[in-house]
Amino acid sequence: MTKELKIGKHTARYPVIQGGMGVRISGGNLAGHVAKCGGIGLVAAAGIALNSDHYTGTNYFQAETQAFQTELRKARAIAPDGIIGVNVMVALSDFEPLVKSAIEAGAQVIVCGAGLPLSLPELTAHAPDVALVPIASSVRAAQLIARTWEKRYHRLPDAVVVEDPDTAGGHLGEKMENIGTGEYDQYATVRGVKQFFRDEYHVEIPVIAAGGIWDRADLEHALAEGADGVQMASRFVCTEECDADMAFKQAYLDCKQEDIGLLMSPAGLPGRAILTNTPNIRQYDLDHHTPCRMGCLKKCSYKESGERFCIVTALDRAQQGDVETGLVFCGTNAWKADKITTVQAIFDELFGD
Template identity: 45%
Template sequence: MGEKINYLKSMPSLVIGDLVAKLPIVQGGMGVGISLSTLASAVAKEGGIGVISAVGTGMEEKDLGTNFLEANRRALRNEIRKAKAQTSGIIGVNIMVALSDYKEIVKVSVEEGVDIIFSGAGLPMELPNLVDKQSKTKLVPIVSSARAASIISRRWIEKYNYVPDAFVVEGPMAGGHLGFKEEQIYDSNYSLEKIVPEVLDEIKKYETKHDVNIPVIVGGGIFSGADINKFIKMGASGVQMGTRFVATYECDASMEFKQSYIDCKEEDIVIIKSPVGLPGRAIRNRFIDDAKNDLKHPFNCPFKCIQTCDYKKSPYCISLALFNAKKGNLKNGFVFAGQNAHKITKLLSVKDLIESLKEEYSIELTGI
């Protein structure tokens, strides 16, 4: 038993500047309302990095219909405070560049002292300019290519004298919105195994030139401890995992949402055309089929929350659809999920899930 305990300690820590996570696991930010304070704080307590999604946090606020943007900011502020009250671990916020109130959401996150801002769904070119220079909040872009990582690095360094604190490289097997064209998703030339070495090589140039360490965190289809081991051997400093944390007791979604992961089969996981202009990966249901068969029609947008959403042509409001699913109303919504969601067979606690990942990692590392 003593030997096993030693092996389980072999998973490395994740260092981002002066932040040290005991485990190299970042829980992916999942909206609308899937990863809020309960899930994020549970992951942070276990030594990972817990992440609150800033998308649609205000969906349960009473003034949502009349004051959508302010309701979101208020709710996000409350979620950050609740998470920080529950743990002294590392708490981040995932903020989509495409949000209509992106700048204000960044400001709220910094004011509340979040440890890290993860930012994707667009290139966060101006992010360092939105953060007070005295702030300790780390800034971590989410990218899908070496080119995007280089463009952001050059811009931040030249214009703001700011080297990115880390990068998340998200591959095409992720759940939700994807930073790839539909024809690239299953093309091996765009696989995570292909992209990661390219990003590492590109980031190395900036590390050498500026004498800094820029950790690369890998996400999109990471399912097991063996997967974690594989990408850390490849040179990554950590992994981002979203799908695995949905079927946990602490996940902020409804039991119906979680059960859809447990019940789904591989053939149920499909690529959809999202109203925000990006392909997305979801679990097929009647709502998705109706949208695909033109049985849903354009609506009067109540929120205007996403800059890229062409609501006059969209067959449904994605914010409402995702919120309905979060609450368990799958008749009027759908569930985003990663490609490996069908491998999930039961509900676990965050603690038990992380213990199993540590054990799998150790077995892969030691062969014992």
């Protein structure tokens, strides 16, 4: 098994990126311990102000950048020599200041999905050593990003994450009607993205498979199919180090395969979650007349018309342990979680002799 993963100027001991899980599921503690164990740990930017010492209830955007930097420094203290990055959704209203604050706090890798990060090289031009990694679900999306970056900024991605919408958790970069049809071939996409960079730019760009990676067999299959590494998110939730409340982790331990499905996010994207409490999420906002206080997303049906629900507060409630009215994002394999373990134990299972 190929063990190292080189992204830009950074080489991880193991070919694992811990996926970004927003609203403090993957904060500094989880990201730091993944980096300490030899993977790439990501602090997720979305909603990181909530349930932080920086948020007063009225200073959301200021608290976002402050809390983001606090979590990055926490991760760095845990893994002084590890590779620590961030996941920043393009759909966030404060996408640009979050990217800039991540660089200030020492992020080495920036992963961006939920939209095409066409301006990312401009935001990071002053920090050429920071690796830039877009998330794409198609060869066409990867082509558009690469060609735009190269034409405008003379920069190519340092890696590409190919996310499988049929298996990944959280927000998905595909239309609802196209998910689960059986037509999507993740590893054909992985190979197609690699071939595009070879043919057009004569370079070898690492391509990371994301979605549905749970155990060593999944990892070895991904590498055998042409991926240079994997991104795993749901697998790290039921660890002692994950930043979520124990009730959130228990929701994974309790869920059945049929409990996991799709819902439409107010962000205009499908999302995969545990659906056993879905009616309660909308009802909470109706009962509490929850206003859009944050304006966290550039485009949001709840902000614009009160449709659906306030996603950032629903995710925040779940992170703090209210899984009855909160939203619990997960991948299709979350039902496989059967115990609380440690990040180190997961790495031992994935890479041990």
